[in-house]
Each structure stands twice: as C-alpha cells, then as structure tokens.
Amino acid sequence: MKIDRLLGILTVLLQNDRITAPELAEKFEVNRRTIGRDIDALCQAGIPVVTHQGGGGGISIAEGFRLDKSVLTVDELSGIIAALKGLGSVSEQARIERTLDKLGANTDTVVSLREPVIIELASHYKEQLTEKIELIKRAVREQRLIEFDYYYHKGKTHRSIEPYFVIFQSTAWYVFGFCLERLDWRMFKLTRLWNLDLVGRDDPGAPRFTPRDIPPDKRNFSAAFPDNKKLIAVFDPSERYKLIETYGLNCYTETNEGLRLEIGFTNNGFLIGWLLSFGSKVKVLEPQDVADIIRKNAEEIIEKYKGT
Secondary structure, three states, rough: OHHHHHHHHHHHHHOOEEEHHHHHHHHOOHHHHHHHHHHHHHHHHHOEEEEOOOOOOOOEEEEOOOOOOOOHHHHHHHHHHHHHHHHHHHHOOOOOOOOOEOOOOOOOOOEEOOOOOOHHHHHHHHHHHHHHHHHHHHHHHOOEOOOEEEOOOOOOEEEEEEEEEEEEEEEEEEEEEOOOOEEEEEEEHHHEEEEEEEEEOOOOOEEOOOOOOOOHHHOHHHHHHHOOOEEEEOOOOEHHHHHHHHHHHOOOOEOOOOEEEEEOOOHHOOOOOOOOOOHHHHHEEEEHHOOOOOOOHHHHHHOOOOOO
C-alpha cells in the first residue's frame, strides 16, 4: 500500500461529497479490494471515512470533519502525511516513494512525500495494538458489539460498547463508541483496554447493533479532553526548555520567583506525574489539591528512603 495513493484518495474524498469504490479503483488503477484496504488504512489514521450502502451509496468523509472539503493547505496535507506515516508502526506499510499533486483544478500546490519525518507509534507492543485495531475494524464493519476489561484510576471495569471509530489523538489510540453500561458515547484508550473480544464471537445469533446517529457535540473528539481545570506553578529557570518543549515558546511569564506557568488541564493523574518529573524545580500555587498531592508524594518518597 502506498501513502501517495492514500493521500490521493483522501484528496478526492475531500473534494467530492460521495464517490463509489469502482470509481476510485478506476482512478487509481487498482482493484476494489485494494480500495477497501486503503479506506481501512485511512480510518486507522484517524480520518472518519464512511461507507454508504444501497442505491446512491458510496464513500464519503464523515460530516463535521475538521478539514475544509474544498481547500487543503500545505500544512493540512503535511499533518495528514504525518498521521499516515504513523501507520508504519501498526500496519508495517512500505516506505514513501514519490510526490502527490493536490489534484485540484484551481491550485498548483504540491506537497513532497519525501520529507524527513519518521513516526514510530506503539513501539512497546505494536503487535497487540494491531490486533486490537483489526478486531475493532471488523466489529464496526459487521456492526458487532465488543467487550473488554478497562483499567483506569479507580481500578478495573468490564465494558461492552457499540464501536464506531478508531481514533488517534493526543499521542494515543482510542476506540469511540456507545457504552452500554453508561448509555452514552465514550472514548477508551487502547493501551488501557485488554481482553478485547467480540460479544458472542462464536454464536451465529450474536447480537448486532443498529448504528445510532452521533450527536454533533459528540463528533468533536477533542471535547473528550477538556482543559477545564487550571494549574498555576512556578518553575526554576533551568527547566525553561522543558516548558517550551511541552507548551510552546511563550507559555510562561518571567517573574522574580521563576517561570510562572498558567495552563488548563484535564485530569490530575497525568498532570501530577508530569510535575513530579521536575523534582524540587517546581512549586504548585494552584489548585491546592494538586499542591497537597505533590507534598504528600514528596513525604512518602522521603519516608521510603529513610535508613537506606
């Protein structure tokens, strides 16, 4: 499978409301089965491609996709190239071979596919991740329920969901679907999801689900990571490069006490782990509960090393 063809298919989909698999096969001089595999690869890269059955059916980009369907900028295409290159750690695709014209009649923008970018995802257990993605794809195609054990800050839970998308976001892979326990739409991180299987795998009468309409507010997958809490902390100037690395060049304010950082965050767990990596080079001012947890961690570390 060639990334130049994937980008070509994506560009065609963005410029057309709907197109059939035979039309794509003819345009890119491959068979329909290859087009099917290409569409699966685009979905793995986090691009919501939808297949419509029956008369007037075809392939389209899901409504609400963030890219403008008539214009692709160089930056947008470069971002898609990076996402597709990331599949190399999941599907072991071939190397990039040539460049792709935007295929638009009103532009002569060309993006080079030979850019020096390498992305390696899920290197610790890419085989298991591949298996998970493939099983979820099958469940989506066959409208089968999936079940799994899920590990999170409160422990372990068992969930059954109607799967709709595999999404790569915020440096991790997720499955998006309707949770039958919570009766609501949820995203589950694949690295925390184990013992994944189809509900009633060997039962011919196993339940199938009828696809639900996804509410517009749930289609904004970034909303699953709201920055609705605020951190205020002061860092030693020696840690400047770490702040720039994580939050950008102008993320802090220079003060007499140090580098003052004010950011929004989603959950305490990730933030506390990040703050602890700075050791004594940071002081949390707000929120107080985070400062208390940092202090308690420091006291427990001291106690653990007493007498050693």
